[in-house]
Amino acid sequence: MSLTEDRITAARAAHPGAFRAPLSVRLRRAAGWTLFTGLFVYCLWAFDFSPARIWTGLQRFGDVLGFMFPPYVWSSWEEFWPILEGLGETLSMAFLGTLLGAVVAFPVSFLGAKNINRLGVLRLGVRRGYDVIRAFETLILALIFIRAFGLGPLAGILAIAVSEIGTFAKLFSEAIENTSDRPVDGVKASGGSRLQQIRFGTLPQVMPVIWSVLLYNFESNVRSGTILGIVGAGGIGFLLSDRIAAYRWNEAWSIIFLIIAMVYVIDYLSGLIRARIIGTGELSR
Structure with a gap:
């Protein structure tokens, strides 16, 4: 039997509750939308x-953009060299911070995986440790390490590394x-030990x-390194903050x-590396 508009209208009139959500559901939706709108x-x-x-x-933003144009062009190598040095510091901070974070997080991550670590209490404690580390923003860590180790890239490297330990491990x-x-x-069926099962069975997948x-x-982290430089962790961010503070907007731009x-070059190169490792072959993206 085919459904027609008349039959649907008659069914809606006879059983109105079947064509709309229950009252409790509608009340919860109304309360949710009211709370969202009020917030x-x-x-x-x-x-x-x-x-x-x-x-x-x-x-005012338009005025600032007007100050930035035309962009500044460095006229001598001696004037341009500190800028290149700052870019190199930022890149080095990101690289070393990422590397140190990964070296520490890699072995710790196995303790947080339930198919590797069967001890629930230990696994839960390790996972909560990940959360504690990730609760600290990289900028806050940089301010703490600047206080401890002084100004310079070392504080930025440690801030990135500690922040990435929690992120990578998770x-x-x-x-x-x-x-x-x-x-x-x-x-395992071939007689492999537990370490061999992880080495030859789990790692190739992960x-x-x-x-x-x-x-x-x-x-x-390259972008984060720029921000860290503004608070005194070295790198190009320090030079950028100095130019902005001196109202040298064209040089800041x-x-x-x-x-x-x-950042664009790094993104392009990392895309090539990812495609090479994963084997997608999509090198043009």
Whole structure:
């Protein structure tokens, strides 16, 4: 029997409750939307949001952009060398911080994977340790290490490394948990030890994911290294902060452009490496 509009209308009139959510569900939805709308309106009020303020800010932002053009062009190698040195420091900070974080996080991540660590209490404690480390923002860690070790790239390297230990350990352990048991069972059936099961059964599955995570976070840490330099951790961010403080906006824009160019090149090269490791062959992206 085919359904017609008349039959649907008659069924809706006879059984209205079947064509809409129950009252309890509708009340929960209404309460949720009311809470969301109230929170949104409160945030606008608390942060003094107004069209007039936004318009004034856009005008001032336009003035700042006007100061940045035309971009500054360094006329001598002696003048340009500190900029290149700052870019190199930022790149080195990101590389060393990412490397140190990965070296520490890699073995620790196995303790947080339930298919490797069968002790629930230990695994839970390790995972909560990941959360504690990730609770500290890299910028806060940089300020702490600057206080302890002084100004310079060392504080930035340690801040990135400590922050990445928590991030890498969590991501690595989740990747290990999502591996298939079949290769491990094959190594076990061949008489392999527990370490051999991990080495030949688990690691080949998880290493492409680990490399992808490492490369992506390295790109992210290059940008983070720029921010860390502004608070005194060295690198190009320190030079950028100095130019902005001195109202040398055209030179600041040139530094920003170099940072963008460096991040783009790193993103392109890491994309090539990821494609090479994972074997997708999509090198043109």
